[in-house]
Amino acid sequence: MKRLQKKQISLFEPYVSKEEVIEVSKVIKGKFWASGSGTGKVKEFEEKFSKFVGCKNSVAVNSGTAALHLALGSCNVEKTEVLVPSITFVSSAHAAIYNNAKPKFVDVDESTLCIDIDDLEKKISQKTSVIIPVHMGGYPCDLRKIQKLAKDYKIKIVEDAAHACGTTYQGKKIGSHSDLVCFSFHPVKNLAMPTGGLIALNSNVKNLNWFKSKRWCGISNRKGVSYDVDSLGWNFYMNEVSAAIGLVQLKNLEKLNKRRLMIAKKYSKLINLDKKMPFSKDCNYNLYWIRVKNRKEFMKNMKDNGIETGIHYKPVHMMKFYSDSPKLKNCEKVFEELVSIPMHPNLSNDNVEKITYNVNLLSK
Numbered sequence: 001m002k003r004l005q006k007k008q009i010s011l012f013e014p015y016v017s018k019e020e021v022i023e024v025s026k027v028i029k030g031k032f033w034a035s036g037s038g039t040g041k042v043k044e045f046e047e048k049f050s051k052f053v054g055c056k057n058s059v060a061v062n063s064g065t066a067a068l069h070l071a072l073g074s075c076n077v078e079k080t081e082v083l084v085p086s087i088t089f090v091s092s093a094h095a096a097i098y099n100n101a102k103p104k105f106v107d108v109d110e111s112t113l114c115i116d117i118d119d120l121e122k123k124i125s126q127k128t129s130v131i132i133p134v135h136m137g138g139y140p141c142d143l144r145k146i147q148k149l150a151k152d153y154k155i156k157i158v159e160d161a162a163h164a165c166g167t168t169y170q171g172k173k174i175g176s177h178s179d180l181v182c183f184s185f186h187p188v189k190n191l192a193m194p195t196g197g198l199i200a201l202n203s204n205v206k207n208l209n210w211f212k213s214k215r216w217c218g219i220s221n222r223k224g225v226s227y228d229v230d231s232l233g234w235n236f237y238m239n240e241v242s243a244a245i246g247l248v249q250l251k252n253l254e255k256l257n258k259r260r261l262m263i264a265k266k267y268s269k270l271i272n273l274d275k276k277m278p279f280s281k282d283c284n285y286n287l288y289w290i291r292v293k294n295r296k297e298f299m300k301n302m303k304d305n306g307i308e309t310g311i312h313y314k315p316v317h318m319m320k321f322y323s324d325s326p327k328l329k330n331c332e333k334v335f336e337e338l339v340s341i342p343m344h345p346n347l348s349n350d351n352v353e354k355i356t357y358n359v360n361l362l363s364k
C-alpha cells in the first residue's frame with residue numbers, strides 16, 4: 001500500500017478566500033477579460049491602490065519586472081550606470097539592461113540585507129543616473145539617507161518595492177516617498193495575483209499618459225476606435241482577472257500583514273540564532289531569512305522534516321550573465337549562509353512552533 005505523504009509546510013503561499021473565486025468567475029462570465037487602456041477592474045485597482053499607499057497615481061502592469069522596465073525607461077538612463085544592491089531578484093538589474101544602461105552592483109548591510117549606504121556613496125560616479133533601493137523581504141531601506149545622496153549628487157531614485165506592499169517607513173506607506181516606486185504582485189508576494197505589477201507615481205517625471213501609452217504598445221491619442229502610435233511601447237497591461245483578485249487581496253492586506261508580523265515576532269523571539277532578519281513593526285515580512293553555518297545539510301534536514309526552505313537571493317553579480325562585475329564582500333559572505341524559512345499568512349501556530357523547533361535543532 002502506498003504510504004500517505006504528509007503535507008509539507010510550504011515556504012510561500014497566497015491566502016485565498018471565497019471572494020477571490022467569486023470575483024474571478026464574475027470576470028470570466030462577463031467576458032470582458034482585458035483592455036489595453038486599463039478600464040474596468042484595472043482602473044478600480046489603480047485607484048484603490050493609490051489610496052492605500054498614498055501615492056499620486058498608479059499605473060498597473062503585468063509584472064514587477066515590467067514596472068521596473070518602464071520606471072527606468074522614464075528616467076533617460078541610456079548609457080548611464082544604475083546602482084543596484086546585489087542581493088535581489090535579477091529583474092532589478094535586468095531593468096537597467098532593458099533600457100541600455102549598465103547595472104553597477106552595490107554591497108548590502110549585513111544586518112538588514114538592504115543596500116549598504118557607505119558602499120552606495122562609494123559607487124556613485126559621473127555616470128550614475130538612478131539608485132534602485134530594494135526593500136529586501138519587505139524591510140524598509142534607509143530612504144532618508146538614500147534621498148540625501150540622490151539630492152546631493154542629482155540622481156533619481158526608483159524604489160524596488162516588490163516585497164514591500166504594506167511596509168511603512170517613517171509613518172508613511174512605501175509607495176508614497178519617491179517619484180517612482182515599483183511593486184510586484186507575483187503569487188508569492190503579500191498582495192498576490194497570478195501575475196501583476198504596478199508603478200506608484202508621485203510626480204510628473206513623465207506624465208501619466210506616457211506610462212499608459214508605454215504599457216500598451218505605444219498607443220497614443222486614442223479617440224473612440226482610432227489611435228496613433230508615437231513611440232515604441234510594450235504589451236505590459238494588467239488583465240481583468242488579475243485585477244479582480246488584486247482588489248480582494250488589497251481589502252485583506254492589512255489583516256494578512258498583521259498575521260505575518262505576529263509570525264515574525266515569534267521567529268525573532270524563539271529562534272536561537274544571532275544572525276536573522278531583524279524585527280520591526282514597520283516591515284510587512286514578505287519573507288523571513290536566517291543565516292546558518294551548515295546550509296546544505298540544514299536545508300536537506302528541514303525538507304526531510306516536512307519544511308520547505310529557500311535562498312533569497314544568490315547575489316546577482318555572481319550570476320554568469322553578470323560575471324564581469326567586481327566582488328562584494330558582504331553579499332558573498334552572507335550568501336554562503338542565507339536561508340529563507342516559511343513565511344505566509346496560512347501558517348498555523350503549530351506550524352510556526354514546528355518550524356522554530358526544527359530551526360533551533362538543525363542549525364546547531
Ligand SMILES: Cc1ncc(COP(=O)(O)O)c(C=O)c1O
Nearest residue numbers: 063064065089091162184185186
Ligand atoms: C525584489 C524583486 N524585484 C522585482 C521582482 C520582479 O517581479 P515579477 O516577478 O512580478 O516580475 C521580484 C519578483 O520576484 C522581486 O522579488
